[in-house]
Amino acid sequence: MTRGRIGAAQPMESGDPKIDVAVTVNGEQVARRVSVRMLLSDFLRHELGLTGTHVGCEHGVCGCCTVHIDGRSARSCLTLVAQADGASVRTIESVAAADGALHPIQQAFKECHALQCGYCTPGMIMNILARFEEPTPLDLSDDGIRYILSGNLCRCTGYLNIIAAVRRAAELLGRA
């Protein structure tokens, strides 16, 4: 399976009640029959093989699993796939261009060394991207950026380089 493409990963078998869902994932329509209790994070990773969405705390604190649902950032670990039926979901796999060129936010993370182990990075990027796409004024002071990032935990970097990366991304995107 090509990395980052929706594939037929090993489906999880169980005797649970099932539901048919149709979700648009990164612009591609996918229809699956899944357990009603399957979380969106598990659906993306186990059913579709999109392992860029990471799973940390599974109760909404760490922010690793952040994706976009209908254009807004959301915790995929706090969403049932059943709730995303008919919705449009965007994951980290869709952020870089098809030719591999990095998105300006990814470029800024790279330039500013805003990651070490990288486990929190997909959630960080999806959260920042959604905030940049929201049509409300951006506060790019340290406090303003910390406020945007308050729902994402990083255990490596101490956040300073991530704050710098958000500011650099704003420059690259003409939002500074």
Next chain:
Amino acid sequence: MKPPLFAFRAPRTLDDAIAALASDDDAAVLAGGQSLLPAMNFRLAAPSLLVDIQHVPELKGLRIEDRQIVVKAMTRHRELELDEAVRRANPLIAEVMEHVAHIPIRNRGTVVGSLCHADAAAEMPMLLVLLDGSVVARSRAGRREIAAADFFQFHLTTSRRRDEIVVEARIPVLAGDAGFAFDEMTRRHGDFAIAGVGAVVRLDASGKAVEVRLAACGIAACPVRLTKAESLLVGTALGASDLAAAAAAATEAVTVPDDMHASAAYRRRVTATLVRRMAAKAAARAKERIAR
């Protein structure tokens, strides 16, 4: 799979949702899921049936009528927070909302869901109590409006009956001359409050308080009005000694025992400080708003 087994229904009308909820004593209403799903992921909650109300058209949107902001059951926090008309009608809402978890959680979580979850440290229940708002519940037995003071019973417990769906919350508009303030103490921005205090103050032409509202979250089994502190401030110019007396009185409302986040003594100290600061900030803003 993290959550325990359950059956799932996604009705398209309010009547169907009410019928589904009434069909099972252990059913739960699923709106945004930002409180219920963590509880289920931890297996602290194990409803046998989830009634997903996101596709019920009557439960969407918000409107302002009769000096009330009517927030329907599926209205997400962020939708209320960013609404321009709401910001003008009640600027305290956006100030409180900045402390409700984080933007991705507010994008999904609903205001009514937070009220029904009724965490004693949560901000939105405190706001409803502070402003004497209410909720409207529907069941097969009909419709009833429940005042905030009667709705919150205990940590995670409200007077909503099992077969009722809270279809809307009603948050009063803030008077044009009212000053307001909210702040809280947390270990990390967006966490539940160790203590949080909201204030609304109205002054007469001489600068004396004609109305003082104070409420707190995180300090008792449910959000509480700080009535003794309020009455000590009414009729005063909210000078330093008035504020000190009110702050001391407010500490009597701290009834939670020591826990992993803070001792009761620390919570009393934080509550006193917040009461002093929020009452003073609300009074200063009342002066600004009168001057405008």
